[in-house]
């Protein structure tokens with residue numbers, strides 16, 4: 001077993017999750033890979049075992065399935081070798097909100113929100129008891145931009161950002177690092193899986209560049225890492241505007257404009 005904590009990565013069969021597996025293996029971490037496609041994870045695991053000499057375990061799980069999720073939660077809660085959770089598995093949907101329908105909308109929330117929050121909830125008590133550990137949640141710039149009209153996907157990613165920032169406040173003082181990674185368009189299968197043409201986008205980041213930048217933020221212990229944002233001050237200003245606003249939320253009366261009758 002490696003001296004470093006093992007890293008459990010959801011959505012590790014391809015895309016951003018597979019690159020995280022590659023990079024953590026190169027750093028000497030043992031891995032637990034989670035996704036539905038066992039064959040792809042076997043190929044990746046064989047390559048990383050051979051290249052880096054790390055242990056790689058494969059857990060086939062559908063994170064939208066309650067039964068699979070509960071098994072994974074039990075593992076995260078009890079296995080003290082796992083010291084890093086990369087909450088990466090996620091999907092998007094084709095079509096507009098009106099076209100998507102309740103089943104698809106519910107399924108997306110199950111994967112992008114419920115699974116992500118439940119896995120964090122399963123591991124957080126152990127991490128806080130141990131006074132260490134890291135939870136990395138993969139959001140999206142779309143979570144900051146309703147203008148993209150990706151209603152449910154964007155809302156699930158807004159959840160990831162809020163959840164991570166709030167979790168950081170609770171768990172940070174207990175020695176647990178929480179990071180929200182906020183990618184822009186990145187070249188992976190998510191586009192084709194959700195019926196979109198990645199080549200039609202004006203700019204697309206390669207998954208390797210995205211993860212390498214996210215890991216710079218990880219090593220710096222940033223709470224929010226937005227790899228494509230050139231000017232970090234814009235995020236600082238955005239946060240300052242938000243914090244300045246909530247100082248005004250505690251009022252005993254509605255604002256004057258709502259006390260007018262027209």
Ligand SMILES: NC(=O)c1ccc[n+]([C@@H]2O[C@H](COP(=O)([O-])OP(=O)(O)OC[C@H]3O[C@@H](n4cnc5c(N)ncnc54)[C@H](OP(=O)(O)O)[C@@H]3O)[C@@H](O)[C@H]2O)c1
Nearest residue numbers: 011013014015016035036037063090140185186188189190
């Ligand atoms: N690519 C982008 O432009 C972009 C931008 C912003 C944020 N993100 C976020 O980055 C994360 C990774 O996405 P990606 O771009 O790498 O997409 P991807 O290439 O489609 O990979 C998604 C991963 O999630 C797994 N997955 C999907 N549904 C699952 C389920 N029900 N249960 C278990 N695993 C499941 C897939 O594996 P199986 O099919 O084998 O289960 C795959 O490993 C997502 O959270 C996504 O929202 C991506």
